[in-house]
Structures are given as C-alpha cells and as structure tokens.
Amino acid sequence: MTKATAIIVGANSLLSREIAKQLAEQGVELALLAQDPESLKEFTETLATKAQVYPLKIEQPQDIITTLEHVWQSMGGAHLVVVNTGLNSYDPQLPWLPEQDIITVNVQGYAAICNTAFKLFREQGYGQLAAINSIAGLRGGPSVAYHASKAFASNYLDGLSMHAQRLKLPITITDIQLGLLDKAAMQQSRLWLSPPGEVARQIIKAMQKAKRKVYVTKRWMLVAWLTKLLPEFVYNTRHWRTKEERKAAQAAGKK
Template sequence: MTRTSAIIVGASSMLSKEIAKQLSAQGIELALLAHDANTISEFAATLPTPAHVYDLTIETPQRLIAQLESVWQEMGDVRLVLINTGLNSYHPDLPWTLEQEIIDVDVRGFAAVCNTAFRLFRTQGIGQIAVINSIAGQRGGPSVAFHAAKAFAQNYLEGLSMHAQRLKLPITITDIQLGLLDKAALQRSRLWLSPVDEVARQVVSAIIKGKRRVYVTKRWRLVAWLIRMLPEYIYNTRHWQNKKH
C-alpha cells in the first residue's frame, strides 16, 4: 500500500492547483484529472509528492466511470475524491445547446463521479467526497441550467451523506459552497474577493475537519442566508436589467 492519496477531478483551475499544492505539502500523493492533461503536466512535476495526470472525459459518463476505476486501482489507498468541475455561461435566448452542455457536465458528469467514488469508498470501507459547489444553487437565476445544476449537486450530496449514515459507513460528504466569486471579480470587490491561496486554505481546512457543508470564504454564509430569505419579488429585481454576455 502506498502513502495516502487523493484524486482531484477538474485539476486545471487556479483553485484546484492551489488545493493540490496544499494537499501535496501534507504528504498526500495525487491523481490530477483535467480536460487536457498536458496543460498541468509541468505543474504536477513541481509538487513535493508524486502527482499523476490524466485526461478527463466528464462529458461521457461511461468512459469517465471506467477511467476513475482505473485511476483508483493505480493509486491505492485513496482517501479523498475532490470534484471541482462545472460549466457556467449565459445567453439571453437560452439556446438548448448551451443548456445541454451545462447539464451534461454539471449534472450527468458530476453525478457519475460522485456515484462512482461513493461505490468505491463503500467497498473500501472509508473515504471522503468533497465538492467545490456554489451558493448559486440556493435560488434560481439567469444562468438557468447552472443555478439548477448547483441545486442538484447540493441535494445529491445530502442524499449521499444520508445513505452513508444508513449504511453506518465512515464516508464523509463535504459540500463546499463557494461565494459568487465571478461577480465579486467583475465588481472588483475587495470585501468579497479573497486571494486564491486563502480560498484553498479554507477548503483544505474544511476537508481535514470533515465538514458536512461549509461556505468559502466564511463571509459568504451571510449572502447565502440573505438569498434564501429574500421574497421572490425582491430577489427578482436583481435580474431585471439585461445581463451582458
């Protein structure tokens, strides 16, 4: 058996890379899955522990399931599967092609990863699934499929957690609710936009502590609460103006 290892599904983003750095610094061997593995090969070589890179085929669930099973066997002693995937786009005409792409990745692909990881952890008897999710799932929004997909993810993870409890298995499900960082970036808000290393630090801390649900950064908990509490006629005024794309 090798050292404890983790699989990061969707490893090419800045956040995923920073999380990988922090996990590797703790002696964890990594499997990094990205849409184009070549783009992260040089990064993987800089990590202090072995980091293996693989191409990610999240839009085709059956291939993805087989791929995850293969990576699992290669790694050995996998204790964490971290999922950081997702498409988000907006067009006022809501073209079905765009909606379908988001659903294929954010719903079908996401569920395939979670289902496979849960099954493998169940056989192993222990493990943790952690997901970079979004508070966008609290309510609907102009990016219709994206908001709906994040709500799906939130409920899917809650269901997996309940299932693990019914089976009396030490499988931890961690729902990491990121704030609306894209909007904060567009508004250049120093209050709501935190450095990526701090975001990653809070993510890794939540994973280590085995949190069920956490808001990152912590101040976004207040925004999530306000989003849930606002009556629809007030919440909708945020979206009356045409959104640029």
C-alpha cells in the same frame, strides 16, 4: 495504504491547482484528472509530492467510471476525492445548446463522478468525497441551467451522505458552497472576491474537519442566508446585466 492520497477531478482550474499545491505541501500523493492532461504536466513537476495525471472525458459517463476505477487501482485506493468540475454561461436569449452543455457537465458528469467515488469508498470501507459547489444553487437565477444544476449537485451529496449513514460507514461527504472567487488573483482589495490561495486554504481546513457543508469564504454564509430569506418579489426584481451592458453602464458613468 499508509500515505495520504487524494484524487482531484477537474484539476486544471486555478482553484484545483491551488488545492493540489497545498495538499502536496502537506505530503498528500495526488492523482489529477483533467480534460487536457498534457497541460498539467509542467505543473505536477513543481509539486512537493508525486502526482499522476489522467484524462477526463466528462461528457461520457462510462469513460468517467472506467477512468476512476483505473486510477483507484493504480493508487491502491484513496482517502479523498475532490470534485471541482463545472460549466457556466449566461445568455439572456437562453439558447438550448449552452443549457444542454451545462446539464451534461454539471449534472450528468458530476453525478457519474460522485456515484463512482461513493461506490469505491463503500468497497474500501472509508473515505471522503468533497465537491465544490456554489451558493448559486440556493435559488433559481439568470443562468438558468447553472443555478438549477448547482441545486442538483448539493442535493445529490445530501443523498450520498444519507446512504453513508445508513451503511454505518465512515464515509464523509463535504459540500463546499463557494461564493465568488477572484480568478484573476490580482484584485485582492475587492471586498467580495477572495484570492484562490485563501479559498483553497479554507476548503482544505473544512475537509480536514470533516464538515458536512461549508461556505467558502466564510463571509458568503451571510449572502446565502440573505438569498434564502429574500421574498420572491424582491429576489426576482434584482437587475441582471450582461458583461456588455455593465461595461456600457460603467462607460456612461453609472454604477
């Protein structure tokens, strides 16, 4: 394998597209996995390198394994696998079905992707697995299954990293702890929301430096540090509002 190659799993999100665009500009050939591959076809034509698109059925672990193995064979291996899949929702009534969906995507699907990628890297003898996780995994929170799933995701990478070291193989595991991302990409003046272009740039830089864990953007390291430090009685009394409640409060002139 002479050309740099990368597989992006969960390629349809705005952030994944930014990462794909910036990697392609650096000459990396891509395989993009998404729920709806058709919707990515037009995008791949704008990329600076070759990019193949494949379907991703994250609810079916066996399907994920087969697809990744097929992609691997078609590309003749890969240097990098980026996992950017995730589901989140918040309902203060905590109905079971959304919780179940989050666990299926963020835990079962995520583990199947990372496990398969690690197996393929082990057989190849080298590579880098990078997953985009969240500082929401540092402690429990209002989106109960989401916060818990992000703790699982980070912990899963710790274990894979341990295995790579025991095997004495140059397999890099990179845990990207994301803060908030400005998906609308139009409110760049908002202090804590980072535009996807900058987020993607920092993620690629961290991957190239083979970081084990990184906070993106950097300022979220401070929030992570504070989140871990806050005593339970302070952490638990933060006031969580639904979107509707926030809108109502804003309309009433409150902050």
